[in-house]
Structures are given as C-alpha cells and as structure tokens.
Amino acid sequence: MQHKLAILVGGGPAPGINSVIGAATIRAKLQDIEVLGIRDGFEWIMKGDIDHVLPLRIEDVSRIHFRGGSYIGISRANPTAHAEHMENALLSLLRLGVTQLITIGGDDTAFSAMKLEEKAAGRLQVVHVPKTIDNDLDLPPHVDTFGFQTARHLGVDIVKNLMVDAKTTSRWYYVIAMGRKAGHLALGIGKAAGATITLIPEEFSHQKVRLKPFVDTLAGSVIKRMSYGRRDGVAIIAEGLVLKLDPQDLTLLDSVERDAHGHLRLDEVNIGELLKDHVRERLKALGMKTTIVAKNIGYELRCADPIPFDMEYTRDLGYCAAKHLFSGGNAVMVSIEGGHFVPVPFRKLLDPETGRTKVRMVDVHSTRYAIARRYMIRLRRDDFQDPHELAKLAATCKLAPEEFRREFEYLVEDEPPALVLEEGQDAEPSRTASASGGRARRPRRSAR
Numbered sequence: 001m002q003h004k005l006a007i008l009v010g011g012g013p014a015p016g017i018n019s020v021i022g023a024a025t026i027r028a029k030l031q032d033i034e035v036l037g038i039r040d041g042f043e044w045i046m047k048g049d050i051d052h053v054l055p056l057r058i059e060d061v062s063r064i065h066f067r068g069g070s071y072i073g074i075s076r077a078n079p080t081a082h083a084e085h086m087e088n089a090l091l092s093l094l095r096l097g098v099t100q101l102i103t104i105g106g107d108d109t110a111f112s113a114m115k116l117e118e119k120a121a122g123r124l125q126v127v128h129v130p131k132t133i134d135n136d137l138d139l140p141p142h143v144d145t146f147g148f149q150t151a152r153h154l155g156v157d158i159v160k161n162l163m164v165d166a167k168t169t170s171r172w173y174y175v176i177a178m179g180r181k182a183g184h185l186a187l188g189i190g191k192a193a194g195a196t197i198t199l200i201p202e203e204f205s206h207q208k209v210r211l212k213p214f215v216d217t218l219a220g221s222v223i224k225r226m227s228y229g230r231r232d233g234v235a236i237i238a239e240g241l242v243l244k245l246d247p248q249d250l251t252l253l254d255s256v257e258r259d260a261h262g263h264l265r266l267d268e269v270n271i272g273e274l275l276k277d278h279v280r281e282r283l284k285a286l287g288m289k290t291t292i293v294a295k296n297i298g299y300e301l302r303c304a305d306p307i308p309f310d311m312e313y314t315r316d317l318g319y320c321a322a323k324h325l326f327s328g329g330n331a332v333m334v335s336i337e338g339g340h341f342v343p344v345p346f347r348k349l350l351d352p353e354t355g356r357t358k359v360r361m362v363d364v365h366s367t368r369y370a371i372a373r374r375y376m377i378r379l380r381r382d383d384f385q386d387p388h389e390l391a392k393l394a395a396t397c398k399l400a401p402e403e404f405r406r407e408f409e410y411l412v413e414d415e416p417p418a419l420v421l422e423e424g425q426d427a428e429p430s431r432t433a434s435a436s437g438g439r440a441r442r443p444r445r446s447a448r
Contacts, residue, residue, distance in 0.1 A: 003028075005322065006098040007056070008038035008045075009074045010109030014131045014147025015306035016314035019065035020104050021072065023318030025056045031326060036096060037072035041105075042112060045092035046077060046085040053096065065311055068303040078108065080115050090119050100125045100325040102318075106132035106145075107357040110333060114346040114357075117331050125330040127321045128346075129314075133301060135184035138349055138358035141366075143337050146317060148185065150310045151178075151301040155189040158297055159234060163193065166232040171291035172196075172222065173234045176272045178298035182361045183238035190236035191372045197221045198236040198376065201244045202362040205414055211249040213411060214241060215278045220379035220408050222283060222290055227396040231290065233377065239298075242271050272296060286397040370419040381412040 005028045007021055025035045037054040038045060044052040054072055064071050079085040093101060101124060103113040110128045117126040130137040133151035135144055155177060162173045175195075177186040183200020190198030199217065218235055225233050272294030283290055306314065313336065320341045321334045332343035351358045362369060383389045384405055394404035 003099050003326065004034045004036065004097045005100045005102065005325065006036045006038050006053075006093060006096065007072065007102045007104070008041050009070045009072060009131075010041040010103060010105035010112065011074070011076060011132065012106070013069060013074055013302040014133050014145075015068050015150035015302070015304050016146040016310040017070045017074070017104055017131060018061075018067050019306060019311050019314035020102075020129050020131075020146075020318035020321070021056070021070070022061035022063075022065045023315040024102055024322040025061045025318075026058050027319050027322040028326070029056075029058050033326070036098065038093075040073040041075035041077050041109075042079045042085075042089055043075040043077035046079040046089040048088040048092055050092045050096050065315060066305060068305045076108070078112065080112050086115060086119055089116060090124065093124060098124065100127075102127055102129060102321045102325070104129045104131050106130070106134070107137055107359060110137070110346075110349055111357045114331070114349065117346065125325050125328075127325055127329060127331075127343075128333045129317050129321050130333055130335065133185055133298075134179045134182060135188070136179070136182040136359050136361070137333075138360050139335055139344075140337060141360075141363065143335055146310055146314045147302075147306070148188070150304055150307045151185060152188040152192065153307050154301050154304050155185065155297055156193045158300065159189055159193040159195060159236065162295070163195070163234050166234055169291070170231040171293060172232060174218075174272045174276055174292060174294045175234060175236050176239050176294065176296045176298075177236055178301070179238040179240050181240050181243065181359050183240060184360075184362055186236045186238035187362055187369070187372060191368075191375070193234075193236075194375065195236045196225060196233035196377045198238075198372065199241060200238045200362055201240045202364050203414070204244055208246040209244045210246045211274075211278060214245075214275060215282050216408060216411055217378060218275060218279045219282045219286075220411060221377055222279070223286075223288070223393060223396050224379060224383070225377050226288070226290075227392050228377075237271065237275065239271060239296075270294070270296075283397075286399070288397055364416060367419065367421075370416060373416060374419065379408055379411050381415050384409050384412065 028035045035056040037056050039052040079089040113126050113128040130145050132145045133147045135148040137145050166173050179185045186200050276292045276294045316336050331346045335342045349357045390401045394401045
C-alpha cells in the first residue's frame with residue numbers, strides 16, 4: 001500500500017516545532033513517501049475543509065530547524081469537544097489519502113491524537129511528539145519536553161537584565177512565567193538566574209488557596225531582603241497560581257474567556273498586577289514603601305529560534321516519529337530517554353481519575369527543589385526560631401517580635417523538611433531520604 005504522511009501542530013508554539021517537521025519530512029521523502037503539512041492544527045480538517053494543506057518537500061524544510069514558530073501554523077482547535085468534529089477530522093485525512101499522522105503538541109493535542117486513533121480503528125496510524133515550554137507532559141523526571149530548555153535559556157537572559165535594573169533603581173520586579181498547571185518554567189528560570197524568590201503552585205498543598213498566603217510570602221521576601229539592606233529583588237511567579245486561587249478572591253475568573261479546550265486564558269488574568277497591588281498595600285500597612293513592577297514573559301519565548309539542545313533533540317524526535325510509523329508503529333508518544341528511542345503507548349498517558357492525559361508537576365520533595373528553596377530570600381522556619389533574626393525582621397517593619405510572629409509565622413507551616421546530603425548515599429536516593437533528616441546550615445545572606 002502506498003503511504004502518505006500528514007503532520008499537524010496543536011496547542012501553543014514552542015521552539016523546535018520546525019525541527020520535528022523538517023526531520024520527519026526528510027525521513028519520509030528519502031523513502032519516497034508523500035508528506036502533507038496540515039495547516040493550523042485541527043482547525044480546518046475538523047470542519048471537513050481539506051483545502052488548507054501544504055505539500056512538504058526536502059527543499060522546503062531542509063533548513064527550517066534553525067527557526068522558531070511553525071512552518072505549517074498552529075491552533076488550539078479541539079476536535080474532541082464534538083463527535084461531528086472528530087468524524088470530520090478523520091474523514092478529511094482519509095479523503096486526503098493520509099495513512100499515517102504525526103501530531104506535535106502538548107497534553108491536549110496528545111488527547112486529541114489518542115481519540116483520533118481510536119476513532120480510526122486501524123485506518124490511520126498516529127504517533128504524537130510531545131511539545132510544550134511548560135515541561136508538564138507525563139515523561140520521566142529527567143526528560144524535558146522540547147522547547148522548555150530554549151524558553152528557560154531566553155527567560156534567564158530577560159531576568160538577568162531585570163535583576164540589574166532592579167538593583168540600579170532599587171525596585172522589585174514580579175515576573176510572571178508561563179505554566180498553566182505546573183511551575184517547571186518559573187522554577188527553571190528562577191533557579192538558574194538566582195532570582196530572589198520563585199513561587200509555583202506545587203508548593204501550596206491545599207487544592208484552593210486564599211490570596212493572603214501569596215501576598216504575605218512575597219511581602220515577607222521584601223521584608224527579609226530589606227533587613228539585609230537591599231531594597232531590590234526579582235520574584236518569578238508561575239501563572240498557574242491563578243488556578244490555585246480560591247474563587248472568593250478572584251471573582252473575575254467567571255468573566256475570563258476560555259480556549260477551545262475549556263482552559264482559562266491565563267494571559268487575561270493579570271496575576272502580576274493583582275499581586276503587586278496587594279503586596280504594596282500589605283507593606284504600606286506595615287509602614288514600608290517599595291516600588292514593584294509586574295512583567296509577563298512567555299510570548300517572547302514561545303517562537304524563539306531553538307538553542308542547539310532543542311534543535312538536536314527535536315530532529316531526533318521527528319526522525320523517530322516517522323521511522324516508527326513506517327515500521328508499523330502506532331498509538332504512541334515518542335520520546336528520547338538516555339539517548340534511546342522510547343515509545344510510550346497512548347493508554348499509559350491517561351490519568352485514570354480524570355480520563356485526561358496526565359500532567360507532570362514539579363516534585364517539591366526532590367533535592368533539586370530543596371536546593372532552590374535554600375537560595376531564595378523568603379521567610380523560613382529558622383527565622384522564627386532564632387531570636388536575633390526574628391528581632392531584626394520585626395524591626396525592619398517596626399513590629400515587636402511577637403507581633404511579627406503572629407503576622408507571618410503561619411507561612412512556614414508547609415515548609416519542606418530540611419535537606420540532608422548523606423555521605424555515601426546511593427546515586428539515586430529515595431524521595432524520602434533526600435528530603436528529610438537534620439537541618440542543613442544556610443548562609444544568612446545571599447548575593448542574589
């Protein structure tokens with residue numbers, strides 16, 4: 001049977017999309033297989049429109065791996081929302097003579113690919129290539145989704161410049177980083193750049209959180225930083241904090257537009273401005289004044305040219321996706337783990353509780369996260385145990401030590417256990433062993 005490969009991209013942009021498209025196309029064309037680029041994801045084919053397609057040739061794609069964006073466009077169109085759309089998407093591909101499909105996208109596109117393959121019932125082979133700068137697809141902890149490292153790299157560059165500006169002008173920046181449900185990008189940028197503090201949704205254990213702990217955590221960071229004689233700082237905040245907020249504190253959520261997958265358009269909820277205003281008021285009530293500037297970063301990162309890591313990684317993924325299909329493979333997400341191709345069956349991507357694709361969250365019990373916390377300037381349990389430190393913090397905002405304790409000590413109730421690195425422990429310690437034990441000493445001051 002004559003094969004015909006189609007490639008489509010769903011979700012939001014991520015550096016490296018073009019590398020996947022190029023590598024998969026070249027692999028197919030060298031086997032004399034026709035390749036079609038489906039423009040704008042599922043948007044047209046789920047309406048039965050087969051005119052928005054682009055034949056792909058080696059000469060078209062041989063150098064697109066250097067560039068960001070998507071050569072064949074992208075959209076968040078969701079064919080799973082209506083049975084008619086799923087039927088149209090399948091019939092459109094069959095009308096085009098497509099026998100194999102590569103989808104490139106995040107968890108929503110993976111779910112669409114999975115449902116399309118089920119609907120096809122053997123008439124269409126489908127593999128999915130995981131893409132998201134949020135780094136939240138269900139891969140092993142050491143395997144990043146493509147685009148994440150480029151987004152982090154460029155995010156660090158932006159934050160580096162903001163840190164210089166903050167110190168020069170004695171102000172704070174609240175930098176909002178993309179990450180709908182998980183805080184990987186915020187933490188990756190914050191830790192690498194040495195930001196003053198990073199806030200991610202995973203550190204708050206309750207399902208819904210009132211605004212006050214967010215505000216007090218940031219205000220406490222300002223106070224502690226000021227007690228060291230510094231009036232500047234940079235906080236990296238994951239946009240996903242919005243989804244943690246108790247509805248009582250964010251009534252505007254009801255009026256925020258949702259995308260085709262039912263997700264809130266988080267860029268319409270200005271969490272940076274919200275936190276800035278409330279932190280400023282909190283500090284004002286304590287007789288303190290500081291300048292805070294909120295800045296969102298994300299769109300600057302999504303269509304950037306990929307760094308070499310992502311260029312190589314995504315070319316490997318594109319090659320493996322095409323070769324796996326031509327070898328009879330089907331219904332898998334492709335990944336590269338430890339330099340080896342690993343196909344992950346679609347059935348393993350589903351969360352049995354939600355019936356949706358699993359989301360990988362930041363492991364707040366890991367050594368990596370524990371170290372990140374120790375470099376942050378934020379209120380800690382030992383600040384309240386050391387009378388001299390407590391007195392200094394209280395004096396900074398003109399409170400008596402016990403008053404300061406009443407105002408802020410509740411913040412350390414969920415502080416992770418102290419980090420212990422035991423001599424001679426295994427190369428891959430258990431989560432429990434790496435996150436518990438005696439207290440690790442820390443410097444009182446930080447250069448950050």
